[in-house]
Amino acid sequence: MSHARYQRQVMLEEVGDAGQQKLAQARILIVGAGGLGSSLLPLLAGAGVGFIRLYDNDVVEEHNLHRQNLFTLADIGQPKALCAQRAVAERNPDVVVEAVIKPLLPGNVAEALVDIDLALDAADNFAVTYPLSDACQALGIPLISASVLGRQGYVGGFCGSAPGYRALFPRLPAAAANCNTAGVMGPAVATLGAMQAQMALSVLLELQPSPLGSLINCDFANWHFRKFRFDQAEEPLEPGVPFIDSSMLMEGDCIVELRSEQEAPQSIQAQVLRILPRDLAGWQPPHDRRIVFVCASGIRAAQAAMTLERRGFSQLAIVAANRLDSACGIE
Numbered sequence: 001m002s003h004a005r006y007q008r009q010v011m012l013e014e015v016g017d018a019g020q021q022k023l024a025q026a027r028i029l030i031v032g033a034g035g036l037g038s039s040l041l042p043l044l045a046g047a048g049v050g051f052i053r054l055y056d057n058d059v060v061e062e063h064n065l066h067r068q069n070l071f072t073l074a075d076i077g078q079p080k081a082l083c084a085q086r087a088v089a090e091r092n093p094d095v096v097v098e099a100v101i102k103p104l105l106p107g108n109v110a111e112a113l114v115d116i117d118l119a120l121d122a123a124d125n126f127a128v129t130y131p132l133s134d135a136c137q138a139l140g141i142p143l144i145s146a147s148v149l150g151r152q153g154y155v156g157g158f159c160g161s162a163p164g165y166r167a168l169f170p171r172l173p174a175a176a177a178n179c180n181t182a183g184v185m186g187p188a189v190a191t192l193g194a195m196q197a198q199m200a201l202s203v204l205l206e207l208q209p210s211p212l213g214s215l216i217n218c219d220f221a222n223w224h225f226r227k228f229r230f231d232q233a234e235e236p237l238e239p240g241v242p243f244i245d246s247s248m249l250m251e252g253d254c255i256v257e258l259r260s261e262q263e264a265p266q267s268i269q270a271q272v273l274r275i276l277p278r279d280l281a282g283w284q285p286p287h288d289r290r291i292v293f294v295c296a297s298g299i300r301a302a303q304a305a306m307t308l309e310r311r312g313f314s315q316l317a318i319v320a321a322n323r324l325d326s327a328c329g330i331e
Contacts, residue, residue: 005092006048019205020048024094026204027051029112029119031104031132033080034058035184036122036146038070039193040200045088045095047201052088053098055112056081067186103323106131107247113141118203119159120196121145126172127298127320131243133158133165137235142212144199146192151185155195156215157203166240167233168215172302188220241305243298244317254286258295258304259321268294268321280304290315296322 003010010020026049030037033056044052060068060075060083068080075083081099088097104112104123109131113119119136121129124147136143142160147153158165195218199211213231217224246268249255257267257274267274275283277300285291285308293301298320305316 005094009047014207015205022206023048023201023204024050027053027115027117028200028204029053029055029116030122031055031112031120031128032122032124033070033084034064034122034124035067035148035186035189036124036193036196037080037084038068039190040120040122040197041070041084041088042091043194043197044200045092045097047197048092048094049200049204050094051096051098053100053112053116054081054084055100055102055104056084057101057103067184067189069186069190104128104132105245105247105323106243107245109135113139116141118200119143120200122193122196124148125297125320125323127243127323129165130172130240134240134242136160137164142203144196144203144211146196148184148189148192150183151188151220152218153188153192154215154217155192155199157199157210157212160203160212161210162213163230163233163235167235168230170236170240171306172299185220188218191220192218241302241309241316241318244292244319245323246319248317249292250290252289253292253317254289255292255294256304258293258300264296264321268319277304280307285313287313290317292317292319294319294321296320298323 006020009015010017028049030041030052033054058080060071060078060080062076065071070087071083079101081101085097085099088095113135119132119141121132121143129145133143136159140160143158145158145165146155202211214227214229216227255269255272257272258277260276291308291313293304295301298318301318305318308316
Protein backbone atom coordinates (compact mmCIF):
# COMPACT_ATOMS: atom_id res chain seq x y z
CA MET A 1 0.00 0.00 0.00
CA SER A 2 1.50 3.30 -1.11
CA HIS A 3 1.45 5.79 1.76
CA ALA A 4 1.86 8.66 -0.72
CA ARG A 5 -1.41 7.74 -2.43
CA TYR A 6 -3.41 8.29 0.76
CA GLN A 7 -1.32 11.11 2.25
CA ARG A 8 -4.04 13.77 2.15
CA GLN A 9 -6.50 11.37 3.75
CA VAL A 10 -4.14 9.97 6.38
CA MET A 11 -3.27 13.45 7.58
CA LEU A 12 -6.85 13.86 8.81
CA GLU A 13 -6.93 13.36 12.57
CA GLU A 14 -10.00 11.12 12.30
CA VAL A 15 -8.24 8.81 9.80
CA GLY A 16 -4.51 8.54 10.44
CA ASP A 17 -2.48 5.41 9.78
CA ALA A 18 -4.79 3.30 11.94
CA GLY A 19 -7.86 4.42 10.00
CA GLN A 20 -6.19 3.81 6.66
CA GLN A 21 -5.36 0.30 7.80
CA LYS A 22 -9.03 -0.23 8.72
CA LEU A 23 -10.04 0.76 5.21
CA ALA A 24 -7.46 -1.55 3.68
CA GLN A 25 -8.86 -4.45 5.67
CA ALA A 26 -12.53 -3.62 4.99
CA ARG A 27 -14.71 -5.90 2.88
CA ILE A 28 -17.79 -4.35 1.30
CA LEU A 29 -20.63 -5.43 -0.96
CA ILE A 30 -21.90 -3.07 -3.66
CA VAL A 31 -25.10 -4.02 -5.46
CA GLY A 32 -25.31 -2.20 -8.77
CA ALA A 33 -22.68 -0.68 -11.08
CA GLY A 34 -25.08 1.80 -12.67
CA GLY A 35 -25.40 5.50 -11.90
CA LEU A 36 -24.91 5.33 -8.13
CA GLY A 37 -22.26 2.64 -8.41
CA SER A 38 -20.34 4.57 -11.05
CA SER A 39 -19.94 7.39 -8.56
CA LEU A 40 -19.25 5.52 -5.35
CA LEU A 41 -16.97 2.81 -6.77
CA PRO A 42 -14.05 5.10 -7.76
CA LEU A 43 -14.44 7.10 -4.55
CA LEU A 44 -14.21 4.04 -2.31
CA ALA A 45 -11.39 2.61 -4.41
CA GLY A 46 -9.59 5.94 -4.22
CA ALA A 47 -9.95 5.89 -0.44
CA GLY A 48 -8.28 2.48 -0.29
CA VAL A 49 -11.15 0.18 0.69
CA GLY A 50 -9.43 -3.19 0.36
CA PHE A 51 -12.10 -5.55 -1.01
CA ILE A 52 -15.25 -4.86 -3.02
CA ARG A 53 -17.71 -7.57 -4.03
CA LEU A 54 -19.76 -6.14 -6.90
CA TYR A 55 -23.06 -7.60 -8.11
CA ASP A 56 -24.43 -6.47 -11.48
CA ASN A 57 -25.63 -8.46 -14.50
CA ASP A 58 -26.20 -5.58 -16.92
CA VAL A 59 -24.14 -4.51 -19.92
CA VAL A 60 -23.08 -0.96 -20.77
CA GLU A 61 -25.42 0.81 -23.19
CA GLU A 62 -25.04 4.17 -24.88
CA HIS A 63 -27.88 5.75 -22.88
CA ASN A 64 -25.97 4.94 -19.66
CA LEU A 65 -23.05 7.20 -20.50
CA HIS A 66 -24.60 10.55 -19.61
CA ARG A 67 -24.55 9.65 -15.93
CA GLN A 68 -22.42 6.50 -15.55
CA ASN A 69 -19.03 8.16 -15.87
CA LEU A 70 -17.12 5.04 -14.94
CA PHE A 71 -17.71 3.77 -18.50
CA THR A 72 -16.66 4.89 -21.97
CA LEU A 73 -17.81 4.29 -25.54
CA ALA A 74 -15.38 1.39 -25.73
CA ASP A 75 -17.30 -0.38 -22.93
CA ILE A 76 -20.65 -0.51 -24.75
CA GLY A 77 -21.94 -4.07 -24.90
CA GLN A 78 -19.63 -5.32 -22.15
CA PRO A 79 -20.71 -6.42 -18.64
CA LYS A 80 -20.75 -3.45 -16.28
CA ALA A 81 -19.25 -5.49 -13.45
CA LEU A 82 -16.19 -6.40 -15.52
CA CYS A 83 -15.81 -2.85 -16.87
CA ALA A 84 -16.02 -1.51 -13.32
CA GLN A 85 -13.48 -4.08 -12.11
CA ARG A 86 -11.07 -2.99 -14.85
CA ALA A 87 -11.66 0.72 -14.18
CA VAL A 88 -10.97 0.30 -10.45
CA ALA A 89 -7.79 -1.68 -11.15
CA GLU A 90 -6.55 1.16 -13.37
CA ARG A 91 -7.22 3.66 -10.59
CA ASN A 92 -5.95 1.71 -7.60
CA PRO A 93 -4.35 -1.75 -7.86
CA ASP A 94 -4.42 -1.99 -4.04
CA VAL A 95 -8.17 -2.67 -4.24
CA VAL A 96 -9.55 -6.13 -5.06
CA VAL A 97 -12.87 -6.14 -6.93
CA GLU A 98 -14.75 -9.43 -7.11
CA ALA A 99 -17.08 -9.00 -10.10
CA VAL A 100 -20.24 -11.11 -9.90
CA ILE A 101 -22.14 -10.94 -13.18
CA LYS A 102 -25.59 -11.78 -11.91
CA PRO A 103 -28.42 -9.92 -10.19
CA LEU A 104 -28.77 -9.89 -6.42
CA LEU A 105 -31.86 -12.01 -5.68
CA PRO A 106 -33.52 -13.14 -2.45
CA GLY A 107 -32.07 -16.60 -3.04
CA ASN A 108 -28.43 -15.46 -3.25
CA VAL A 109 -28.34 -12.50 -0.86
CA ALA A 110 -26.94 -14.60 2.01
CA GLU A 111 -24.11 -15.79 -0.24
CA ALA A 112 -23.39 -12.21 -1.31
CA LEU A 113 -23.00 -11.11 2.32
CA VAL A 114 -20.50 -13.79 3.37
CA ASP A 115 -17.47 -12.15 5.07
CA ILE A 116 -18.81 -8.64 4.35
CA ASP A 117 -18.44 -5.72 6.78
CA LEU A 118 -20.72 -3.22 5.03
CA ALA A 119 -23.28 -3.36 2.20
CA LEU A 120 -24.13 -0.58 -0.23
CA ASP A 121 -27.42 -0.69 -2.10
CA ALA A 122 -26.83 1.10 -5.39
CA ALA A 123 -29.50 -0.82 -7.30
CA ASP A 124 -32.32 1.68 -6.66
CA ASN A 125 -34.86 -1.11 -6.85
CA PHE A 126 -37.41 -2.10 -4.18
CA ALA A 127 -36.96 -5.78 -5.05
CA VAL A 128 -33.30 -5.46 -4.05
CA THR A 129 -33.57 -3.08 -1.11
CA TYR A 130 -36.09 -5.02 0.98
CA PRO A 131 -34.39 -8.46 0.82
CA LEU A 132 -30.95 -6.88 1.24
CA SER A 133 -32.06 -4.88 4.28
CA ASP A 134 -33.80 -7.90 5.80
CA ALA A 135 -30.63 -9.97 5.42
CA CYS A 136 -28.35 -7.22 6.73
CA GLN A 137 -30.63 -6.65 9.72
CA ALA A 138 -30.54 -10.35 10.60
CA LEU A 139 -26.73 -10.48 10.31
CA GLY A 140 -25.99 -7.12 11.96
CA ILE A 141 -24.33 -5.76 8.80
CA PRO A 142 -24.66 -1.98 8.19
CA LEU A 143 -26.39 -0.97 4.95
CA ILE A 144 -26.11 2.31 3.05
CA SER A 145 -28.97 2.73 0.58
CA ALA A 146 -29.77 5.49 -1.92
CA SER A 147 -32.42 6.23 -4.51
CA VAL A 148 -32.68 8.94 -7.18
CA LEU A 149 -35.38 9.97 -9.65
CA GLY A 150 -35.44 13.10 -11.75
CA ARG A 151 -33.71 15.70 -9.58
CA GLN A 152 -34.61 14.25 -6.20
CA GLY A 153 -33.34 11.44 -4.04
CA TYR A 154 -32.29 10.24 -0.62
CA VAL A 155 -29.47 8.39 1.06
CA GLY A 156 -29.64 6.67 4.43
CA GLY A 157 -27.81 4.38 6.83
CA PHE A 158 -29.72 1.29 7.95
CA CYS A 159 -29.18 -1.92 9.90
CA GLY A 160 -26.06 -2.64 11.94
CA SER A 161 -26.66 -0.48 15.02
CA ALA A 162 -29.69 1.19 13.38
CA PRO A 163 -33.21 0.12 12.43
CA GLY A 164 -33.68 -1.60 9.09
CA TYR A 165 -35.30 -0.26 5.95
CA ARG A 166 -38.72 -1.65 6.92
CA ALA A 167 -38.72 0.47 10.08
CA LEU A 168 -39.04 3.57 7.86
CA PHE A 169 -40.78 1.99 4.89
CA PRO A 170 -42.77 -0.99 6.19
CA ARG A 171 -44.64 -1.44 2.91
CA LEU A 172 -43.92 -0.89 -0.74
CA PRO A 173 -45.58 2.18 -2.27
CA ALA A 174 -48.81 1.83 -4.24
CA ALA A 175 -46.97 2.97 -7.38
CA ALA A 176 -43.44 3.90 -8.29
CA ALA A 177 -41.83 5.49 -11.32
CA ASN A 178 -38.30 4.70 -12.41
CA CYS A 179 -35.70 6.43 -14.51
CA ASN A 180 -36.64 4.35 -17.54
CA THR A 181 -40.04 6.06 -17.58
CA ALA A 182 -39.47 9.32 -15.69
CA GLY A 183 -35.81 10.16 -16.38
CA VAL A 184 -32.97 11.25 -14.14
CA MET A 185 -30.22 13.86 -14.12
CA GLY A 186 -26.62 12.71 -13.99
CA PRO A 187 -25.29 15.15 -11.37
CA ALA A 188 -28.14 14.23 -8.99
CA VAL A 189 -27.19 10.56 -9.29
CA ALA A 190 -23.48 11.31 -8.86
CA THR A 191 -24.12 13.44 -5.78
CA LEU A 192 -26.16 10.74 -4.06
CA GLY A 193 -23.53 8.15 -4.97
CA ALA A 194 -20.81 10.36 -3.48
CA MET A 195 -22.87 10.73 -0.31
CA GLN A 196 -23.17 6.96 -0.13
CA ALA A 197 -19.39 6.70 -0.37
CA GLN A 198 -18.88 9.27 2.39
CA MET A 199 -21.38 7.47 4.65
CA ALA A 200 -19.59 4.19 3.95
CA LEU A 201 -16.20 5.62 4.93
CA SER A 202 -17.69 7.09 8.10
CA VAL A 203 -19.11 3.70 9.07
CA LEU A 204 -15.89 1.83 8.29
CA LEU A 205 -13.83 4.39 10.25
CA GLU A 206 -16.40 4.39 13.09
CA LEU A 207 -16.71 8.17 12.97
CA GLN A 208 -19.26 9.95 15.15
CA PRO A 209 -22.03 10.84 14.80
CA SER A 210 -22.67 7.72 12.82
CA PRO A 211 -24.63 8.00 9.57
CA LEU A 212 -26.43 4.82 10.60
CA GLY A 213 -29.90 5.82 11.72
CA SER A 214 -29.99 8.95 9.58
CA LEU A 215 -31.61 9.75 6.24
CA ILE A 216 -30.95 12.76 4.01
CA ASN A 217 -33.50 13.89 1.44
CA CYS A 218 -32.04 15.89 -1.45
CA ASP A 219 -34.23 18.03 -3.69
CA PHE A 220 -32.10 19.50 -6.47
CA ALA A 221 -35.16 21.00 -8.15
CA ASN A 222 -35.96 23.35 -5.27
CA TRP A 223 -32.50 23.24 -3.63
CA HIS A 224 -33.90 21.87 -0.43
CA PHE A 225 -32.04 19.37 1.74
CA ARG A 226 -33.47 17.77 4.85
CA LYS A 227 -31.89 15.34 7.28
CA PHE A 228 -33.57 13.42 10.06
CA ARG A 229 -32.58 10.65 12.43
CA PHE A 230 -34.62 7.51 12.94
CA ASP A 231 -32.58 5.74 15.61
CA GLN A 232 -35.71 5.04 17.65
CA ALA A 233 -37.89 3.90 14.76
CA GLU A 234 -39.57 0.63 15.65
CA GLU A 235 -39.31 -2.44 13.49
CA PRO A 236 -42.68 -3.71 12.21
CA LEU A 237 -44.37 -6.06 14.66
CA GLU A 238 -45.05 -8.49 11.85
CA PRO A 239 -42.48 -9.38 9.20
CA GLY A 240 -43.36 -8.02 5.79
CA VAL A 241 -44.40 -10.25 2.92
CA PRO A 242 -41.08 -11.63 1.67
CA PHE A 243 -39.62 -11.27 -1.79
CA ILE A 244 -38.59 -14.61 -3.26
CA ASP A 245 -37.25 -15.74 -6.62
CA SER A 246 -37.81 -18.82 -8.77
CA SER A 247 -35.26 -20.87 -6.85
CA MET A 248 -37.32 -20.42 -3.66
CA LEU A 249 -40.63 -21.67 -5.06
CA MET A 250 -42.02 -24.74 -3.33
CA GLU A 251 -44.14 -27.59 -4.56
CA GLY A 252 -47.74 -26.74 -3.79
CA ASP A 253 -47.36 -22.98 -4.11
CA CYS A 254 -50.32 -21.22 -5.66
CA ILE A 255 -48.61 -18.92 -8.16
CA VAL A 256 -50.72 -15.97 -9.27
CA GLU A 257 -49.48 -14.06 -12.31
CA LEU A 258 -50.85 -10.50 -12.14
CA ARG A 259 -49.68 -9.50 -15.62
CA SER A 260 -51.75 -10.03 -18.73
CA GLU A 261 -50.57 -12.40 -21.45
CA GLN A 262 -49.90 -9.36 -23.60
CA GLU A 263 -47.57 -7.91 -20.96
CA ALA A 264 -45.93 -11.22 -20.03
CA PRO A 265 -46.54 -14.04 -22.54
CA GLN A 266 -44.49 -16.35 -20.31
CA SER A 267 -44.60 -16.33 -16.53
CA ILE A 268 -42.06 -17.76 -14.10
CA GLN A 269 -43.60 -21.21 -14.49
CA ALA A 270 -45.87 -22.86 -17.02
CA GLN A 271 -48.58 -23.61 -14.46
CA VAL A 272 -49.80 -20.32 -12.99
CA LEU A 273 -53.13 -18.64 -12.39
CA ARG A 274 -53.52 -15.44 -14.39
CA ILE A 275 -55.62 -12.99 -12.43
CA LEU A 276 -55.48 -9.29 -13.15
CA PRO A 277 -55.40 -7.07 -10.03
CA ARG A 278 -58.88 -5.71 -10.73
CA ASP A 279 -60.28 -9.26 -10.62
CA LEU A 280 -58.76 -10.30 -7.28
CA ALA A 281 -61.80 -9.18 -5.28
CA GLY A 282 -63.88 -12.03 -6.72
CA TRP A 283 -61.19 -14.70 -6.26
CA GLN A 284 -61.37 -17.27 -3.48
CA PRO A 285 -57.74 -18.08 -2.55
CA PRO A 286 -56.77 -21.43 -1.03
CA HIS A 287 -56.12 -21.35 2.72
CA ASP A 288 -53.81 -24.38 2.78
CA ARG A 289 -51.16 -23.23 0.28
CA ARG A 290 -48.65 -20.40 0.05
CA ILE A 291 -49.83 -17.78 -2.40
CA VAL A 292 -47.09 -16.26 -4.55
CA PHE A 293 -47.97 -13.10 -6.45
CA VAL A 294 -45.94 -12.28 -9.55
CA CYS A 295 -45.60 -8.96 -11.37
CA ALA A 296 -42.82 -7.01 -13.07
CA SER A 297 -41.50 -4.83 -10.25
CA GLY A 298 -43.18 -6.25 -7.15
CA ILE A 299 -45.47 -3.23 -6.67
CA ARG A 300 -48.69 -4.87 -7.88
CA ALA A 301 -47.75 -8.10 -6.11
CA ALA A 302 -47.25 -6.24 -2.83
CA GLN A 303 -50.64 -4.55 -3.17
CA ALA A 304 -52.31 -7.88 -3.84
CA ALA A 305 -50.56 -9.48 -0.87
CA MET A 306 -51.67 -6.60 1.36
CA THR A 307 -55.26 -7.18 0.27
CA LEU A 308 -55.06 -10.84 1.26
CA GLU A 309 -53.34 -9.99 4.55
CA ARG A 310 -56.36 -7.92 5.46
CA ARG A 311 -58.50 -10.97 4.72
CA GLY A 312 -56.47 -13.08 7.16
CA PHE A 313 -54.04 -14.84 4.82
CA SER A 314 -50.48 -15.16 6.10
CA GLN A 315 -48.75 -17.60 3.73
CA LEU A 316 -47.75 -15.07 1.10
CA ALA A 317 -44.75 -14.18 -1.05
CA ILE A 318 -43.82 -11.77 -3.84
CA VAL A 319 -41.84 -12.30 -7.03
CA ALA A 320 -40.54 -9.32 -9.00
CA ALA A 321 -40.16 -11.04 -12.36
CA ASN A 322 -38.05 -8.28 -13.90
CA ARG A 323 -35.36 -8.93 -11.29
CA LEU A 324 -34.87 -12.48 -12.48
CA ASP A 325 -33.16 -11.24 -15.65
CA SER A 326 -32.92 -7.49 -15.24
CA ALA A 327 -30.09 -5.15 -14.45
CA CYS A 328 -28.88 -3.64 -11.24
CA GLY A 329 -28.36 0.07 -10.94
CA ILE A 330 -29.97 3.23 -12.23
CA GLU A 331 -30.52 2.57 -15.92
